[in-house]
Amino acid sequence: MNSEIMGKLEKIVGRDDVLVSRLSLEMYAYDSSPFIHLPEAVVFPKSTAEVSEIMKLANKHNFKVVPRGAGTCLSGGAVPIYGGIVMALTKMDKILDIDIVNETALVESGVINLRLQQALDPLGYMFAPDPASQKVATIGGNVAECAGGIKGVKFGVTKEHVLGMEVVLPTGEVVMLGKLAGSSLSPNLMGIFNGSEGTLGIITRVLVKLTKKPEDVRTMMAVFASLDKAGETVSTIISRGIVPTTLEIMDQTLVKAVDDFLNLGLPRNAEALLLIEVDGHEIEVDSQIETIVEICLEMGAAGYKKAENSEERESLWLARRSGNGALGRIKPAYMVQDITVPRSKLPEMFRLINSIGKKYSITIAQMAHAGDGNLHPHLLYDPADQEEYHRVELASEEIFKAALDLEGCLTGEHGIGMEKLKYMSLAFSEDDLAFKSKVKKILDPNMILNPGKVLNFGPDTLKGDA
Amino acid sequence: MICLHDLYTLHEEIKQEIPALSLEINKGELIVYPNNNQEMASFIKYCNEKKIQVIPAGSRTILDNLRHGSNIILSTARMNRIIELAKEDLTVTVESGIQIKELTVFLKQYNFILPVSYQDKPASTIGGLLARDAGGLEEYNHGAISDYVLGLEFVAPTGELIKTGGKTVKNVSGYDFTRFFVRSWGSLGIITKATFKLKPVAEEKCLLISLCKNPIEALEIMEKVFRQKFSAVTFLGMPTDYLGISSGEPYVVLFVLAGSKMVVTKQTEDLSKILKVDKQVAGRDEVDKSIEKIYAALRSLQLIDYSLQMDRKWLFTQAAKLLSSLDNQGVKHIFIDAGRGQIEIKSKQHLPELADYLKQTMTAPDILYTKLKKSLDPNHIMAVENPWLAEVNKI
Numbered sequence: 001m002n003s004e005i006m007g008k009l010e011k012i013v014g015r016d017d018v019l020v021s022r023l024s025l026e027m028y029a030y031d032s033s034p035f036i037h038l039p040e041a042v043v044f045p046k047s048t049a050e051v052s053e054i055m056k057l058a059n060k061h062n063f064k065v066v067p068r069g070a071g072t073c074l075s076g077g078a079v080p081i082y083g084g085i086v087m088a089l090t091k092m093d094k095i096l097d098i099d100i101v102n103e104t105a106l107v108e109s110g111v112i113n114l115r116l117q118q119a120l121d122p123l124g125y126m127f128a129p130d131p132a133s134q135k136v137a138t139i140g141g142n143v144a145e146c147a148g149g150i151k152g153v154k155f156g157v158t159k160e161h162v163l164g165m166e167v168v169l170p171t172g173e174v175v176m177l178g179k180l181a182g183s184s185l186s187p188n189l190m191g192i193f194n195g196s197e198g199t200l201g202i203i204t205r206v207l208v209k210l211t212k213k214p215e216d217v218r219t220m221m222a223v224f225a226s227l228d229k230a231g232e233t234v235s236t237i238i239s240r241g242i243v244p245t246t247l248e249i250m251d252q253t254l255v256k257a258v259d260d261f262l263n264l265g266l267p268r269n270a271e272a273l274l275l276i277e278v279d280g281h282e283i284e285v286d287s288q289i290e291t292i293v294e295i296c297l298e299m300g301a302a303g304y305k306k307a308e309n310s311e312e313r314e315s316l317w318l319a320r321r322s323g324n325g326a327l328g329r330i331k332p333a334y335m336v337q338d339i340t341v342p343r344s345k346l347p348e349m350f351r352l353i354n355s356i357g358k359k360y361s362i363t364i365a366q367m368a369h370a371g372d373g374n375l376h377p378h379l380l381y382d383p384a385d386q387e388e389y390h391r392v393e394l395a396s397e398e399i400f401k402a403a404l405d406l407e408g409c410l411t412g413e414h415g416i417g418m419e420k421l422k423y424m425s426l427a428f429s430e431d432d433l434a435f436k437s438k439v440k441k442i443l444d445p446n447m448i449l450n451p452g453k454v455l456n457f458g459p460d461t462l463k464g465d466a
Numbered sequence: 467m468i469c470l471h472d473l474y475t476l477h478e479e480i481k482q483e484i485p486a487l488s489l490e491i492n493k494g495e496l497i498v499y500p501n502n503n504q505e506m507a508s509f510i511k512y513c514n515e516k517k518i519q520v521i522p523a524g525s526r527t528i529l530d531n532l533r534h535g536s537n538i539i540l541s542t543a544r545m546n547r548i549i550e551l552a553k554e555d556l557t558v559t560v561e562s563g564i565q566i567k568e569l570t571v572f573l574k575q576y577n578f579i580l581p582v583s584y585q586d587k588p589a590s591t592i593g594g595l596l597a598r599d600a601g602g603l604e605e606y607n608h609g610a611i612s613d614y615v616l617g618l619e620f621v622a623p624t625g626e627l628i629k630t631g632g633k634t635v636k637n638v639s640g641y642d643f644t645r646f647f648v649r650s651w652g653s654l655g656i657i658t659k660a661t662f663k664l665k666p667v668a669e670e671k672c673l674l675i676s677l678c679k680n681p682i683e684a685l686e687i688m689e690k691v692f693r694q695k696f697s698a699v700t701f702l703g704m705p706t707d708y709l710g711i712s713s714g715e716p717y718v719v720l721f722v723l724a725g726s727k728m729v730v731t732k733q734t735e736d737l738s739k740i741l742k743v744d745k746q747v748a749g750r751d752e753v754d755k756s757i758e759k760i761y762a763a764l765r766s767l768q769l770i771d772y773s774l775q776m777d778r779k780w781l782f783t784q785a786a787k788l789l790s791s792l793d794n795q796g797v798k799h800i801f802i803d804a805g806r807g808q809i810e811i812k813s814k815q816h817l818p819e820l821a822d823y824l825k826q827t828m829t830a831p832d833i834l835y836t837k838l839k840k841s842l843d844p845n846h847i848m849a850v851e852n853p854w855l856a857e858v859n860k861i
Contacts, residue, residue: 153635183828190648409634443834
């Protein structure tokens with residue numbers, strides 16, 4: 001990227017908001033995935049107009065642009081794999097409006113999820129999507145990756161909480177979509193930006209739906225002699241018409257690792273631990289949790305514990321939250337997958353993953369947002385052991401195939417990014433992929449916006465022909 | 467529009483090309499009824515090659531006798547099967563031509579709902595509801611149909627059969643083109659199959675009715691209730707006549723509370739303390755029946771709807787001015803849905819002034835849609851029938 005372009009970028013956003021030092025570039029070369037590639041510059045726009053100017057410039061001079069929020073992406077969505085600039089949206093961080101009557105908030109895309117929650121809390125509202133990264137992840141990133149979270153079983157994923165968007169198209173035009181558009185009848189293509197992983201446009205503003213904060217919650221833990229049984233219990237609870245906020249499963253490997261780490265006195269012999277939370281009105285939560293206890297016992301739970309106060313609730317949650325970190329005690333690294341299957345197929349998927357682990361002689365710790373069929377098997381390995389890493393890759397591929405066979409999908413909430421590119425052809429037909437590519441090429445004819453993600457356009461085919 | 471003579475010629479040509487396809491000529495229209503995906507895809511491919519413009523259609527319930535565009539209709543009426551109800555997964559997969567009332571009745575047997583209204587237009591098809599992103603009487607609580615669609619199969623304007631999404635709530639595998647069809651009005655492809663997530667039916671419901679002077683007072687009452695954060699799923703205002711109640715007061719407000727038995731019982735008591743309740747209907751099925759009855763009575767009046775879709779803030783702060791001016795003009799059939807933030811003016815006659823006013827609120831499709839439409843449908847074979855969307859047909 002030559003100095004003329006740098007000069008122009010500086011003119012658009014101001015000199016202080018273009019970073020080119022080696023240190024800065026290294027800071028923006030990676031996200032939370034294993035991929036790393038240096039950008040040529042990091043640019044911080046402060047307005048939609050600046051974003052638009054940058055995109056026009058990029059098309060004119062044919063350089064790549066990778067939009068980025070907080071960089072918590074697990075699949076490589078924010079890595080500038082073909083160079084170009086990283087466009088960090090973290091300075092567009094204003095909450096523009098909170099409208100209680102319409103139950104909406106208008107925010108710039110760089111607003112951090114938790115900050116929005118804090119602004120809404122005193123008003124009795126929340127933004128329902130709560131990805132584990134919510135302390136740092138931005139709303140724009142949540143939308144672009146269609147973040148899920150622990151409460152997905154009751155509240156769904158991010159796209160169900162987005163009512164409007166302002167988007168800068170790859171060619172620089174600004175469009176107002178959904179409830180931000182002028183007319184309520186005209187076609188509304190806002191939805192295609194949900195989970196678009198920063199490849200179809202740059203989301204600059206989001207009108208989000210607010211959810212009333214529940215009056216009360218109840219939390220419990222149940223212990224099962226097999227993952228299967230825990231999985232069946234999840235299906236049974238929901239098919240009886242109770243929709244808990246949270247249904248999380250941990251397997252024995254995880255339970256032991258957490259207990260070794262924190263000494264919580266967890267049931268180490270249990271094959272599976274199910275964490276359940278319900279929320280709702282004060283007068284109904286007790287009877288809901290009682291019904292769930294009955295179901296757990298009916299399904300053969302070896303034991304259960306209800307949190308009697310907020311301290312006990314915290315300690316139940318601590319076990320769940322410490323899972324990822326505690327695994328470090330077993331092996332130095334892990335590859336985490338994000339396959340999702342219809343809820344009734346959970347027990348079968350758990351079994352398949354265990355047998356795949358055995359087949360490749362690797363330890364797989366299983367954790368799942370069981371309520372929505374979203375599994376996070378952690379495949380443990382030692383990065384120094386190339387051969388083991390290879391087995392982890394083979395096992396992952398087999399897990400993907402098994403999930404697809406069970407009518408599931410490759411990823412529930414982490415995204416395709418670069419990580420799962422090569423598996424897209426397992427999940428989709430040639431026509432499906434061609435249609436996706438066609439839409440991408442129509443919107444981004446010069447293939448400059450976050451190339452190399454979602455769809456497998458190699459560097460040679462980066463120039464579109466639509 | 468193609469003249470009748472040419473329609474007959476075309477009819478013969480299509481018969482020869484795709485012999486299995488059912489088609490008929492009726493009232494100056496050629497209507498094509500594919501029985502499955504393959505027939506649908508072959509027909510669209512044929513249209514694309516021959517540059518024949520068609521209108522994808524379900525039950526054509528939305529149009530109130532206004533017609534526009536092509537007179538070749540591609541109907542999903544014969545693709546109306548329920549493919550799978552996955553009870554444990556709370557999902558249902560259907561063909562796009564199934565009618566909403568039929569699906570709702572089917573799901574209710576298993577205590578599930580797809581929360582999209584069937585009361586006002588029971589014959590609307592799932593494909594049509596998706597293409598206009600319909601919501602419903604409980605939209606305030608449940609959102610619109612696009613919030614429930616997990617996966618779609620559709621035929622693109624160039625004839626390819628495309629699958630997108632799947633059977634799980636969480637899914638970011640490639641682009642979310644399930645929402646491609648939100649208010650696409652059939653112009654970007656025709657949906658053949660859809661998978662939805664379902665909700666369990668509410669355990670209990672209660673309908674509370676309060677009489678009042680006029681729509682303006684009704685809005686004041688609704689705002690008061692809204693601000694108390696009750697578990698209300700429906701907020702309606704309408705002339706008392708529609709309820710078949712004889713009363714001195716001309717207007718009425720309706721609230722529906724829904725949730726667990728305990729919550730609905732308690733909130734009914736609480737709400738009765740701040741609201742003058744003139745009539746109350748308890749029990750989930752009874753409430754659903756009452757609402758259905760109101761809409762059946764409304765349908766039988768055969769009124770024309772002029773719908774003003776704004777938002778709640780507008781309703782509570784600015785609608786009063788419009789309502790009093792309508793009142794001065796003698797417009798009596800005013801229907802308010804505060805959950806959705808909309809006002810409907812219902813009339814026996816066409817109201818050209820109002821139609822013009824509403825037409826002005828229509829904006830041309832944006833550049834995003836225009837770009838995609840031009841490239842995905844290069845021969846512009848998919849037209850829309852709604853004259854208010856004439857701009858779409860000009861792209």
